[in-house]
Amino acid sequence: MDAVKTFSTIEWRDGTVRLLDQRKLPAETVYNDYTDYTGLATAIKEMVVRGAPAIGVTAAYGLAQVAYRAGAADLASARAELRRAAAVLGAARPTAANLPWAIARMMKIATDPAIQSIPELAQALLAEANAIAAEDVRINKAIAMHAQPLVPDPAVILHHCNTGSLATVEYGTALGIIRMAHELGKNVFCLADETRPRLQGARLTAWELQQYGVPFKVIADGASGHYMRTLGVDLCVVGCDRVAANGDTANKIGTYNLAVVAHANGVPFYVAAPTATIDMDCPTGDEIPIEERPAREVTHIGDYQITPDDAPAGNPAFDVTPARYISAIITEKGVAYPPFKKSLAKLMAA
Numbered sequence: 001m002d003a004v005k006t007f008s009t010i011e012w013r014d015g016t017v018r019l020l021d022q023r024k025l026p027a028e029t030v031y032n033d034y035t036d037y038t039g040l041a042t043a044i045k046e047m048v049v050r051g052a053p054a055i056g057v058t059a060a061y062g063l064a065q066v067a068y069r070a071g072a073a074d075l076a077s078a079r080a081e082l083r084r085a086a087a088v089l090g091a092a093r094p095t096a097a098n099l100p101w102a103i104a105r106m107m108k109i110a111t112d113p114a115i116q117s118i119p120e121l122a123q124a125l126l127a128e129a130n131a132i133a134a135e136d137v138r139i140n141k142a143i144a145m146h147a148q149p150l151v152p153d154p155a156v157i158l159h160h161c162n163t164g165s166l167a168t169v170e171y172g173t174a175l176g177i178i179r180m181a182h183e184l185g186k187n188v189f190c191l192a193d194e195t196r197p198r199l200q201g202a203r204l205t206a207w208e209l210q211q212y213g214v215p216f217k218v219i220a221d222g223a224s225g226h227y228m229r230t231l232g233v234d235l236c237v238v239g240c241d242r243v244a245a246n247g248d249t250a251n252k253i254g255t256y257n258l259a260v261v262a263h264a265n266g267v268p269f270y271v272a273a274p275t276a277t278i279d280m281d282c283p284t285g286d287e288i289p290i291e292e293r294p295a296r297e298v299t300h301i302g303d304y305q306i307t308p309d310d311a312p313a314g315n316p317a318f319d320v321t322p323a324r325y326i327s328a329i330i331t332e333k334g335v336a337y338p339p340f341k342k343s344l345a346k347l348m349a350a
Contacts, residue, residue, distance in 0.1 A: 007211075009166055010049065010057055010133065012126070015068045017061045019049045022166055026207040036069070037062035037085040044092035044099075047198065051167020052241045052277055053136050056098030059089040060129035063106040067122035078118055082110045094289040095250055095318050097242040101276045102132055133169045139274045140171035142332035144180035147237070150270060150328070150335070151177065154187035155234040158224060158262075161195045161252035162204035163239035163272065173272035174239045175205060177330070182214045190216040191227055195252060197297045197315065221254050228265040235268045243271070243278045247323030247340025248285025253316055259325035268327040275331050280348055285320035293317045 007029065011018040017040060021030040032048060034040045040062040043049055049058050066085050070078040086103050093099060109128045115121050151157070157178055164175035172179060181188045190209060195201035202218050209216045219227060227233060236258060242250045249255075249271050262269040282288060298313040299305060307313065329336045329343075333350055336343035 007165070009054055010061070010169060012061055012064070012129070015065060017058065017065065019043055019058065020166070021048050022050060022204060023048060025166075025203055034062075035065070037065060037089055040065075041088045041092045044089070050200070051163065052096035052098040052239070053140075053168040053173070053274060054166070055093060055096050056102035056276065057129070057133045057136060057169055059092075059099055060102045060106050060132045062089050063103065063110070064122070064125040064129040067110075067118060067125050070118045070122065073118065075116070075118055075121065078121060079110060082107065093291055093317075095241045095291045097277045097279045098274070105132060136169040136274070137171055139276075139332040140168055140173055140176045141180070143173055143272050143274065143330055144171070144176040146332070146335055147177040147270070147272065147330045148181065148184065150235065150268070150330070151181045151186060151188070152234055153181075154189070155181065156189050156191065156232060157181075158191045158193070158227070158233045158236040158258070158267075159205060160193040160201065160221075160236070160238045160255055160258050162200040162208070164205065164208040166204050166208060167239065172208075173274065174237045174270075175208065177237055177270075177272060178209075178214060179212050182212060188214065190214055191224075191231075191233065192216050192218050193221050193224065193254065193258065194218055195254060196221055197253075199301075200252065221257070224258055225261040225265065228261065228267055233262075233265070233267050235270060236262045237270045237272060240271050240273045240277050241318060242282065242288050243273050243329060243344070244282045244285050244288060245278075245280045245341060245344060246284050247326055247329060247336075247338070247344060248288070249273070249321045249323070249326060249329070250285060250288045250290070250318045251321065253319050256319040256321045256325075259321045263325045269325060271321075271326055271329045273329050273331050275333060275348060278331070278344060278348060280345065285322065288318075288320055290319070291317040
């Protein structure tokens with residue numbers, strides 16, 4: 001039986017985009033309404049919405065809003081505003097490949113010479129945004145299904161960050177694999193990394209797992225090796241924000257550490273990756289831009305300061321896990337195994 005889901009991450013409501021404010025979870029379930037792309041760009045930057053697939057869909061709806069609210073503007077002006085919106089949204093967070101991917105899809109529609117009026121433009125852009133959202137759900141479920149042969153029964157699974165419905169439109173990537181295993185009746189137990197500094201694992205993954213009835217335990221990021229050695233972990237599964245052509249993978253900070261510890265303990269390390277996150281134009285992980293976020297996220301937990309005054313802090317939002325530590329990359333088209341340069345190229349050409 002499918003797990004019960006009682007929340008929506010992203011909704012289009014007659015020209016308004018409603019986002020579940022993930023900064024407030026788990027204490028409060030708050031929805032924010034946005035009526036223009038500048039507000040949505042801020043929401044992406046401030047992590048009201050986060051997760052590569054969800055960011056891409058949010059940007060798509062932000063572009064749809066431009067045409068929807070164009071009013072009496074002429075078509076040329078509407079297209080010029082769409083170009084400005086695409087630049088603003090595209091700059092909101094630089095690491096996730098889904099963001100430029102979704103924007104490129106929307107702008108291809110926006111520049112279609114067959115569209116001759118603003119109502120046509122608005123209808124076509126909304127249809128494309130809805131298609132991107134619907135595809136995300138299908139892609140996530142396909143990833144989860146392709147992964148099931150890799151998930152034993154019973155299984156202890158270590159998960160980093162949050163990759164469930166909150167990071168996508170509905171189902172989830174890496175967390176979707178755990179969710180589907182549970183729905184299929186497998187006896188799965190999740191160790192959820194807290195994921196400093198923004199605690200997406202402790203706040204968001206724990207909250208989602210409670211919704212689905214999946215047994216779990218939140219652990220400190222630095223405890224993963226201890227649990228692998230003493231409890232035994234059958235596999236690690238994480239999401240990604242961008243995969244280079246050679247299989248190097250950018251994901252939430254701390255993923256690289258986890259992959260190295262998994263390798264040292266002989267634990268398979270899997271990456272769940274919609275093909276929209278695979279960047280075949282990026283040769284290696286060295287070319288992936290890494291977002292540096294405000295130091296306050298490290299020096300404070302909420303409003304409480306945990307460091308001395310004026311203590312310097314570095315805060316990369318992501319790190320790159322070298323391909324040599326990755327056992328397989330699971331996509332909606334199938335599972336890619338090393339050497340990834342060959343297997344990803346073959347998979348992406350399929």
